[in-house]
Amino acid sequence: MGNTDISVLRARDFWSALALMAGSGFFLFKTAEIPFFNTANAGVRSAEWYNSAALVPYGLFSCLFLCGFGLLVVSIRDGGAARAFNAVGLAIDTAELNRIAAIAVCLLAYIAGLVPRVDFIIASALVLTALFWGFHRGQVRARWGATGLLAAPALYAFLVHTPQSEWRASDDDWVALGFWVIMVGAMLSDARRWPEGRGVAKAVAILSLVVPFLLVTAMAFGFRQNVPARSGVIFSQIELVFYTGLRPWWRATFGAPE
Amino acid sequence: MDFMFAQLAGFGTAFLHLAGDPLTYAYLIASVFLGIVFGALPGLTATLAVTILTGFFGNRVPLDQSLIALIGAYVGAIYGGSYPSILLNIPGTAASAATAMDGYPLAKKGRGGEALGLTTTASFLGTLFGTLFLLLFVWLLLAISRNIASPEKALLALFGVLLSGTLMSEDIPLKGWISGLIGLSMAMVGLDPILSENRYTFGWSYLLSGFQVVPVLMGAFAVPQIVDGLRATAMVRETPRVGRIVPSFREILRRLPVIGRSGVIGTGIGALPGVGEDVAGWVSYGVGKAASPDGERFGKGSLNGLISAEAANNAAIGGALIPLLVLGIPGSPPAAALLGALKINKVIPGPTIDPALILHIVAILVMASFTMMLMGLFTARIFILVLRIPSTVFLPIVLVLTTIGSFSVGGGINDLYLMLGVGALATLMGILKYPIAPLVIGVILGGLFDETFRRALLVSGGDMSVFVTRPGAATLLFLNFALLLSQVGPVKRGMGRLWGRAA
Numbered sequence: 001m002g003n004t005d006i007s008v009l010r011a012r013d014f015w016s017a018l019a020l021m022a023g024s025g026f027f028l029f030k031t032a033e034i035p036f037f038n039t040a041n042a043g044v045r046s047a048e049w050y051n052s053a054a055l056v057p058y059g060l061f062s063c064l065f066l067c068g069f070g071l072l073v074v075s076i077r078d079g080g081a082a083r084a085f086n087a088v089g090l091a092i093d094t095a096e097l098n099r100i101a102a103i104a105v106c107l108l109a110y111i112a113g114l115v116p117r118v119d120f121i122i123a124s125a126l127v128l129t130a131l132f133w134g135f136h137r138g139q140v141r142a143r144w145g146a147t148g149l150l151a152a153p154a155l156y157a158f159l160v161h162t163p164q165s166e167w168r169a170s171d172d173d174w175v176a177l178g179f180w181v182i183m184v185g186a187m188l189s190d191a192r193r194w195p196e197g198r199g200v201a202k203a204v205a206i207l208s209l210v211v212p213f214l215l216v217t218a219m220a221f222g223f224r225q226n227v228p229a230r231s232g233v234i235f236s237q238i239e240l241v242f243y244t245g246l247r248p249w250w251r252a253t254f255g256a257p258e
Numbered sequence: 259m260d261f262m263f264a265q266l267a268g269f270g271t272a273f274l275h276l277a278g279d280p281l282t283y284a285y286l287i288a289s290v291f292l293g294i295v296f297g298a299l300p301g302l303t304a305t306l307a308v309t310i311l312t313g314f315f316g317n318r319v320p321l322d323q324s325l326i327a328l329i330g331a332y333v334g335a336i337y338g339g340s341y342p343s344i345l346l347n348i349p350g351t352a353a354s355a356a357t358a359m360d361g362y363p364l365a366k367k368g369r370g371g372e373a374l375g376l377t378t379t380a381s382f383l384g385t386l387f388g389t390l391f392l393l394l395f396v397w398l399l400l401a402i403s404r405n406i407a408s409p410e411k412a413l414l415a416l417f418g419v420l421l422s423g424t425l426m427s428e429d430i431p432l433k434g435w436i437s438g439l440i441g442l443s444m445a446m447v448g449l450d451p452i453l454s455e456n457r458y459t460f461g462w463s464y465l466l467s468g469f470q471v472v473p474v475l476m477g478a479f480a481v482p483q484i485v486d487g488l489r490a491t492a493m494v495r496e497t498p499r500v501g502r503i504v505p506s507f508r509e510i511l512r513r514l515p516v517i518g519r520s521g522v523i524g525t526g527i528g529a530l531p532g533v534g535e536d537v538a539g540w541v542s543y544g545v546g547k548a549a550s551p552d553g554e555r556f557g558k559g560s561l562n563g564l565i566s567a568e569a570a571n572n573a574a575i576g577g578a579l580i581p582l583l584v585l586g587i588p589g590s591p592p593a594a595a596l597l598g599a600l601k602i603n604k605v606i607p608g609p610t611i612d613p614a615l616i617l618h619i620v621a622i623l624v625m626a627s628f629t630m631m632l633m634g635l636f637t638a639r640i641f642i643l644v645l646r647i648p649s650t651v652f653l654p655i656v657l658v659l660t661t662i663g664s665f666s667v668g669g670g671i672n673d674l675y676l677m678l679g680v681g682a683l684a685t686l687m688g689i690l691k692y693p694i695a696p697l698v699i700g701v702i703l704g705g706l707f708d709e710t711f712r713r714a715l716l717v718s719g720g721d722m723s724v725f726v727t728r729p730g731a732a733t734l735l736f737l738n739f740a741l742l743l744s745q746v747g748p749v750k751r752g753m754g755r756l757w758g759r760a761a
Binding site: 009012013016020027030034035048049050051052053054055056057060061063064067068070071074099100103104107108110111112115116120124127128131132135136137138200204207211212215216218219223224225226227228 | 314315316318319429430432433435436439440442443446450452453455457458481484485488489490648650651653654655657658659661662665666667670671674675677678681682685689690691707708711712715716719720
């Protein structure tokens with residue numbers, strides 16, 4: 001690491017040390033809720049200090065607080081505090097922040113909005129296409145366009161079917177599928193200007209459906225694991241075909257597994 | 259001598275049992291292939307390969323079969339990192355960073371095929387070396403570990419976290435220790451292991467069972483890679499031409515002493531708790547540079563330099579499994595993921611581990627290294643093609659893989675929220691140059707540390723001298739303090755002066 005990198009790092013360390021001290025202080029306060037000295041429940045002595053569930057946490061959070069203080073001292077000694085109060089000193093890169101913010105929105109939309117409620121194949125096709133189109137060329141317009149087209153159906157699913165009892169509804173599957181079609185269209189139209197041509201974009205559009213299809217079927221029927229959104233419009237059809245067609249045929253032809 | 263023969267006989271039986279099952283080959287070929295692909299794609303790591311497969315196999319597939327896939331991917335990924343290191347000067351994994359020092363200059367001279375061939379052979383022999391050490395020493399250490407009680411276990415867990423923090427930190431060691439302490443603190447969430455006291459759950463019942471290992475691994479290792487790697491990248495259209503890959507037998511024989519030395523170093527470093535294949539590669543490279551007659555050519559395209567790094571990082575696999583199997587303390591980040599797989603299958607490594615399982619693991623390692631060598635020598639061109647896949651194509655697929663893997667292991671959607679939370683924390687820590695591996699090792703060892711530390715005090719009636727009066731505990735306590743003190747400025751400078759005078 002160069003000298004400039006180190007000084008930027010020390011400026012950032014100033015804030016991370018303060019956050020660490022605040023966080024460990026908070027958890028030390030929360031640890032006080034755990035019985036420590038001579039615990040007694042209903043007149044029965046249940047624990048001494050050395051057996052208390054608070055003993056190790058007290059030690060760990062105290063060490064973390066001290067380490068945070070140590071880091072603060074290192075930061076101040078190396079001039080981090082002096083640089084910590086301006087964007088130049090912290091080397092805040094707005095383009096990088098913009099990129100990370102878009103990824104954060106995509107991850108949140110996919111995991112919190114789509115995966116629990118929308119068919120896994122459609123949800124994954126959306127995120128695969130969005131992350132490729134939005135980040136492959138590094139263009140801000142494509143990035144936020146893709147992020148918006150991913151976030152919109154996620155927001156719809158989240159707002160219309162917030163409680164878990166409504167996660168089986170299938171209208172959000174169709175909405176998400178519609179947005180995927182729009183996104184693929186936009187990506188293919190944009191890809192005409194790419195040097196690598198439309199070939200890569202077309203391959204991604206196909207892969208975005210094939211990969212989650214293979215994954216979810218392998219997971220559900222090969223590895224016999226739990227998969228998200230079993231009532232999704234595509235997965236429920238796969239399940240129907242498997243249990244009413246494929247498996248009876250397999251058992252009739254090769255016999256039932258032991 | 260009888261002991262060695264008994265060991266070899268036990269290994270032979272396990273090997274034949276494994277080799278006689280056709281399913282073994284299916285799992286091995288698929289997992290070693292996947293591992294090499296993960297290693298070859300910059301941004302994907304061996305830890306991630308093992309973690310993702312842990313999510314897939316969970317506890318529904320018999321552990322015997324899961325281990326074939328997990329160990330196959332581990333061996334393949336550590337080796338696979340050498341492809342972009344040699345051909346593109348981009349380390350595929352941290353473990354193969356030292357490989358690029360000599361691999362890329364060789365490729366530029368048109369000797370890429372020779373470099374790949376020798377790397378493959380060195381990785382194969384290195385893995386076998388580490389496996390042999392594992393077979394021979396694990397029993398000795400298991401016998402010793404039967405005398406290890408709670409005080410020693412607690413101090414050893416702490417030593418693992420601190421050592422990992424010290425050696426894995428890119429910046430000051432303090433950041434590595436902070437990362438380890440955050441990991442240990444995260445392990446305090448949920449019902450405590452002795453009194454079932456509720457800690458830091460904030461009323462969320464999901465947290466009562468604590469942080470699950472698989473989502474934590476996925477969040478810590480996958481999410482930062484996705485955030486960091488999703489940026490505009492030019493597609494690799496051309497990779498350097500490689501000629502003949504299969505090395506001559508005479509060349510291999512000539513390099514055996516270097517491979518042997520690197521194998522010993524790699525196994526030794528791998529066996530240190532919490533220290534991974536990357537440190538093994540660099541240490542072996544440094545020793546090789548100092549010890550080889552052609553040391554001055556290191557960094558300019560030396561085959562000995564290349565072999566020093568590659569044999570060591572693969573030998574570290576066997577070494578990393580020694581503390582894992584003997585004490586339940588992972589020797590490296592991928593071994594931590596492997597421990598996660600053992601845990602979700604209710605296998606508790608340590609003195610009570612089933613001896614048949616150890617022999618099974620040794621047999622898998624041998625078969626995986628053979629598979630890796632055959633694939634490396636005869637299908638290398640496929641892996642060279644893989645290098646042309648842009649990160650914006652494979653990283654989103656990794657996101658989908660981690661999501662379904664994390665969801666399936668048990669906690670459903672809550673595991674995904676946990677993965678996302680840990681991922682955000684790990685990404686921020688990565689930006690601020692805090693190492694992530696100590697955090698994960700801390701989460702994994704936190705429960706053990708808490709339980710054994712308190713149990714030691716419970717047995718001694720609160721007498722802290724239990725950590726000093728037992729010889730093993732006193733030694734470990736000394737090592738912990740020595741490790742901390744060795745990083746304090748004045749002590750470090752004093753030691754540096756002493757070393758300088760001695761030299």
